[in-house]
Amino acid sequence: METILAILVGFLFAISVYLLLSGSLIRLILGVFVLGNATHLLIFVSGRLTRESPPLIDKGLKIAEVGIANPLPQALILTAIVISFSLFAFLLVLSRRAYRTLDTVDTDEMRIAEPEPDTQPMRGRDV
């Protein structure tokens, strides 16, 4: 079972990287979104898969039964989902702002922070 999902994770990563490399702001956003999902699945699968037995302790028991799903990756992913959602929302607003200011969605043309290098860098020697 893990094999199918591992391949799926590989595909999702490939899709996300391809989108991220496109140089268009909109595809970049989508790429980040796919990247988040791919990563969650990666963590999920690496914690092994158990069909339909959630990590709950049954009434009457004090200690979890053997054979339930691994709770640890789930806890990690739950945090990750929320954080990546925050990141995604922030990225969206930032992109919109960038477009408003710079009038482009092409990341190659966004060069405010690092303009084209035209001046020579500082030299270590001044004699």
Place this chain on the structure above:
Amino acid sequence: MLAATLAPFVLGVCAPMVRRVAGDYTGWVLAVLPAALTLYFVQFLGPVAAGDTLSFSTEWIPSLGIALSFYVDGLSLLFALLISFIGTFIVLYAGAYLKGHADLGRFMMFLLMFMGSMLGLVLSDNVVTLFVFWELTSINSFLLIGFNHDKSRSRRAALQALVVTGGGGLALLAGLLLMAQAGGAMELSILLADGDVLREHPWYLAILILVLCGAFTKSAQVPFHFWLPNAMEAPTPVSAYLHSATMVKAGVYLLARMNPGLGGTEIWHVVLMFFGGATLIAGAILALRNTDLKLMLAQTTVASLGLLVFLIGIGEPLAIQAAMAYLFAHSMFKGALFMVAGSVDHGTGTRDLHRLSGLGRIMPFTAAAGGLAALSMSGLPPFFGFIAKEWVYKGTLDGSLPLVLTAVAITGNALMFAVAFLVGFKPFFGRPGDTPQKPHEGSLGLWIGALTLAVLGLFFGLFSNLSESLFVGPAAIAVAGKAMTVDLYLWGGFKAPVVASIITVSIGALLFWQGRRASDALARLIDPIWGPDKGYDQFMDALIALARGVSGVLQTGILRRYMLITFLVLATAVVLPQLFDGIGVTFQTPPIDLLVWSVALLTLGGGLAVVIIRSRLIAIMSMGIMGIGVAFVFLLFGAPDLAFTQLMVETLSVVILALVITRLPVFGSDHRGPVQITRDATIAVAVGGALAALLLTIVGSPLDIGLSTYFGERSYTEAFGRNIVNVILVDFRALDTLGEIAVVTIAGVSVLAIYAITESVRGDKSADSDAEKTP
């Protein structure tokens, strides 16, 4: 011992305050410490002369075997005494030389810290401690050379010294660590006790080369000799201290120290004799070519260091005695001559040999010091320099050695003879010259040190048995690592060394007589030649060009390029170890489970559609489908909490995305060309494949479920919750969750802030341009 080493650092930090209180007497106040240190070290003279060695150790980082351990034998004691004794006079001298200088306090701080570093260096037993002090001397020397930091020449010289000696220091660190590994100990006293372990170790050559790199850069041996004359940009007290008696001798110290462990092999002899001899000749020639007093002295220092390395390279008992005797003599006469040159500069405003003459009557004490020191340097009896030179010839004429060694020594010494007379006598005789300032004698602090050192050169020559039993003998025994008889005397009969001395003096006198002509001839000959100083500039330029090239490729300022490199590195980093360790991927044929297959295909389909579809809305919908597919996966495999959260987040994301993306310009098709598409797709597939393989490897290897079991067992019994995932989040890892909430809050506030700004910007813009961009 630890306190003695650290005291200069402590006082150094306080030096600016002392300056504020003591004013013009700063030098006298601060000199108390090195004077006290001298007395402290003097008490070891008796035991060490009797053949004892002393160790002191304080733990520092015991887990790494690093201790602040100190070791006193003849060699380290000789150095420690020179450092503290000459240091006393240098501090006095600096106080007088820089009287009234605004930064005298800072200067004294560097000087004292340097003194501490140097003491630590020569006394260290632990290799790491040795390295730390070694680097501290480099750093302090950088600060001292660059003291006149408003002059670009000073800055260049300081940086150059740091680059050269610091680079050598790194090599030394590697060499010392290899040595500690090979010998199985961190203490030099243990490592060097049985030198054959190191000499026969397969790493011997590597260790030797690395250690020699450290020693040669520090002691300015060819081809690293260029930094020392440039370091003359420093105020004269620095030159007199660092570049005559102490720091530049650190390399010589290291070689002498390592002699019992690394010395005695063919390559050691050949390399040290060759580079030492070359340095001797090169330095002596360059000294005669110059006319600036300080530069001449600096070049003779280079030559003397070469001679010392040369003698250590010969390695025979007499040569080692000669090295120690010469080292002792050199520290005294060179320290004195540097101080004399500084005083002359101070009194007349120039250091140009051609403009200085007839100062003897006006500056009697300085003249006396210069004359006496020059006599010792030129190796005339009955000065100690004579004994040292005699022993040099005894060492080179030692039976089986080729005569060319003696020839090299004679050439070097004859040149140095001429320079000694030029520096020590010429300025003080003849008619008064034309100097920028009206010449005047300096204050007591300016000549007392030079005169004392110069007189000591005479004293130790006359009482040669004293210098033999207290200084040269124990040091030579420590260097050789075995007992030997040392018997220094002024006159041993008319034998070969005396003949060599007579030849030396004759050539030297001839060169002195024709000083100006010889200097001019050498200038014509040497100046046009490419030198390593120019090479240093070319090297630095090449380095900057390389850095520019590399950052031009890596730091383009283009986001896409950054990501390209990042992903390329990611794929390589994930794949390479798997290739080397053998692929651990266990590829089981998946069971036919229709539900899982269809969910996986749904997710994949959604993802692929995002790439392919050109319509904005359908792309967003496909994204939603993919997200829901992931939620289904969570649901299928026992993670209802995840599935629930995922569904909510997906829905919200799609809604927000739809809101924002419709405000951005046309989505359209991918604008990448076919080449770019191929490249990006290749990288994408590489990353995906690498991560899939990694995941398969992980899944195929055993899983440690210790933590999960821990939570399963304690979830109810300790935290009273039946949903283990929730208990982990709100109980076991509650602080993490708090942090997460904080992150979400900050993100939310930022979103709001940016959104507000964007809207106000839009409000400023005209409505029609806005309409154009949002179809």
